[in-house]
Each structure stands twice: as C-alpha cells, then as structure tokens.
Amino acid sequence: MSQLLDPKVLMAIKDLSLAARTVVDGFMAGLNRSQVKGAGLEFSQYRSYQPGDDLRWLDWKMYARSDRYYIRESETETAISVRFLLDASNSMNHRCGEITKMDYARYLAAALAWLAHLQGDATGLFAFRDGRLFSLPSRRDPQHLARLFFQLENLQPAGKFTEELQYRQLFTGERRRELLVFITDLYQHGQEISRLLASLAALQHELIVFHIMGRNELEMDYAGYTTLEDLETGQTVDINDTDMKRSYATGLQQYLAGIRRQMLGQHIFYRLLRMDQSLDSALRDFLQQRQKSIT
Structure with missing residues (x-):
C-alpha cells in the first residue's frame, strides 16, 4: 500500500485535484490496468x-x-453516471487527531471522482447541508470535474442533515446505469438519513455507503475530556464514568450491527471507514461496485 493513500499525508497536499490524482496514481500502480474499464x-x-x-x-x-x-x-458502452452524495451537516466537523470527517470525505470523494473521470464516467455532486441540498448535475467534461473539485474544496459543514425532500424526483434520471456514492457519518436526529437511503434503494441504482467514524468514537478515546458536546444539538454528556464507557462500547456494537443488517436488507453496499484508515480499500470497493453496475 502506498503511503500516499494515508489521509494524514494527503492533508499536506492543499490542491484537491492534485491530491486526487496522486491517490489514484498510487492506487492504480498496484492494479493490473487491463482489468480496469474506461478511457485511455x-x-x-x-x-x-x-x-x-x-x-x-x-x-x-x-x-x-x-x-x-x-x-x-x-x-462509451461502459460509461455510467456516478453521483457523489455528501453529508455536510455539522457533525462532519468531528475531529480525530489532525483531520475532521469532512476532510476525509472531501479527499475520498475527490479521489473517487478522478477515478470515475479516468473511466469516462459522468460525475455529479449532491451535498446535504444546513437543511438544504446543493446539486451539481452529472457531466463528463474536464471543466465540469474542475467545478466539482472547487465545490468540494469550499464545502463546509453546517447545521443539521437535510430533512424531507422529493428524493425520488431528484435521483431519478434518464440514464439506465447509475452509481450513487453516499459519504456520511450516519448521524441523524430522527430517521432522515434512513428515509433517504430507503428511497434511493427503491430506485434500484447501485448504491455505496461509506460510513466515516473516528478512532476516538470507535474506541471512546477522549483522553483529557470529561464531557462531550453534540455538534448539532449542543447537548453535552458526561464520559468520565467507567460504567458509561462500558455501556457505550456495547451500544456501539449493537448500533453498527443494526446498520449492517439494514444495508444488507436494502441491498446497499456498506463499508465502515476509520478516519485513520488508508483510502485503498474504499477505492477498491468503488471500482468493484462500479464494474458491477455496468454488467
């Protein structure tokens, strides 16, 4: 695995387009290019x-x-439309070490978009932020990809995840083949994200969910802190309690198991990604699902 796939290394590359190309070049160097469909x-x-x-x-x-x-x-026979759906609610400001969830999501989406572009696919961007939806329709030209990178660079999390919208109308296109890539921390107040995923799954597009979590969340490692504050509601919780940490670990495992069952039941490809985890596995998952969607 190339060190260039490490998200902490990527953070040193401020140009998102350059970072995306660097990630994909490092990843592709380890693959047999003849197995990869697309332009070139x-x-x-x-x-x-x-x-x-x-x-x-x-x-x-x-x-x-x-x-x-x-x-x-x-x-032209293998090109598809790839739409990137980004959770840009305030919980994506969660920090683990040197990076935030939004940082990780931004570099991940950029790398996947570049990989899709190399394969001749149209790319689009949808950002769920502060109760609204930003949309950049799918296009194939390089200028459009530059616009997508620009929007990713400037996207800052805010507010809560977008509430009820006409998702079926938004994500029903004329294209026969489409791959939807949803990058999120799956933090929701009600069932707004679950309802979105149910609507998208019903459209029978290929759907990938990359679930981003920090090591500190997964291991309840907040050394030096006695309370945590919810980034979207402002509510605080005391964590300086051994029993609380034990119950948190049990609850977390039940929560993740429930998510996996839900995704399996809706035929959604699901991958949990730690923020200190290389982008290598995410790129492989994307490539596999992308090729499934064209067969």
Missing part, C-alpha cells in the same frame, strides 16, 4: 457476440485463436 484503454473487455451487435467491434484475432466471435466493449 484500447478497449475495456471482451464479451461474447450477441445478435444485433455492431460488427465493427468484432475482434477477428480472437476469432482466429478461439473460433468464437467476441465483441470489444468500448469506453
């Missing part, structure tokens, strides 16, 4: 000929070797 390759993969296929894409060399007809899938 002569073709992405072979598949068996089907009646009605354009004969211009027949590979006659493969036919000579195997006596079977194969079609070369081109970039």
Whole structure:
C-alpha cells in the first residue's frame, strides 16, 4: 500500500485535484490496468457476440485463436453516471487527531471522482447541508470535474442533515446505469438519513455507503475530556464514568450491527471507514461496485 493513500499525508497536499490524482496514481500502480474499464484503454473487455451487435467491434484475432466471435466493449458502452452524495451537516466537523470527517470525505470523494473521470464516467455532486441540498448535475467534461473539485474544496459543514425532500424526483434520471456514492457519518436526529437511503434503494441504482467514524468514537478515546458536546444539538454528556464507557462500547456494537443488517436488507453496499484508515480499500470497493453496475 502506498503511503500516499494515508489521509494524514494527503492533508499536506492543499490542491484537491492534485491530491486526487496522486491517490489514484498510487492506487492504480498496484492494479493490473487491463482489468480496469474506461478511457485511455484500447478497449475495456471482451464479451461474447450477441445478435444485433455492431460488427465493427468484432475482434477477428480472437476469432482466429478461439473460433468464437467476441465483441470489444468500448469506453462509451461502459460509461455510467456516478453521483457523489455528501453529508455536510455539522457533525462532519468531528475531529480525530489532525483531520475532521469532512476532510476525509472531501479527499475520498475527490479521489473517487478522478477515478470515475479516468473511466469516462459522468460525475455529479449532491451535498446535504444546513437543511438544504446543493446539486451539481452529472457531466463528463474536464471543466465540469474542475467545478466539482472547487465545490468540494469550499464545502463546509453546517447545521443539521437535510430533512424531507422529493428524493425520488431528484435521483431519478434518464440514464439506465447509475452509481450513487453516499459519504456520511450516519448521524441523524430522527430517521432522515434512513428515509433517504430507503428511497434511493427503491430506485434500484447501485448504491455505496461509506460510513466515516473516528478512532476516538470507535474506541471512546477522549483522553483529557470529561464531557462531550453534540455538534448539532449542543447537548453535552458526561464520559468520565467507567460504567458509561462500558455501556457505550456495547451500544456501539449493537448500533453498527443494526446498520449492517439494514444495508444488507436494502441491498446497499456498506463499508465502515476509520478516519485513520488508508483510502485503498474504499477505492477498491468503488471500482468493484462500479464494474458491477455496468454488467
């Protein structure tokens, strides 16, 4: 694994576009590029000929070797729309060590967007912030990607997660193939995020949820602090109590198990990411789900 995939190292690269390219270049160096679909390759993969296929894409060399007809899938046949959904509510200001959840989400989204762009995909951005929804429609051109990076760089968490909206209308597009990537800490006051995920799952798009949590949250490690304050409600809780910490650990495991069951039941790909964790696994998960959505 490249050190450049470490989020703490990435924080030293202030240019988000450069950071994204650095992450993906380091990641791709460890992959067999012939397994990766997208722009920059002569073709992405072979598949068996089907009646009605354009004969211009027949590979006659493969036919000579195997006596079977194969079609070369081109970039345009494998391009999809990838929409990034970012939780930008105030809880994403939670800090663990040197970085916040928003920092981690920002660099993660930028790297995934660059990877999608390399594969010829359209990319879009939706940010749930302060009860409102910012949207940047999906496009494929480099100028649009630069706009997406600009919005990510300037996105600052505020307020609560967006309440009821017409999610079905927002995320129902004309494209047949679409991948939705939701980056969030899953912190909610009611069931606003759960309702959003249920609506998105019902649309039958491929959906990935990257759940960001800090090591201090997972291990209840707040050395030197006796109380914690909720970033969105201002409520405080006493943590200087052994029994409280024990019950917290039990409750956390039950909470995470419940989330996994919920995601499994809705056929949503779910990955818990620690803020001190390399972006390597997230990039692999994204690539696998992206290729599932085009088959």
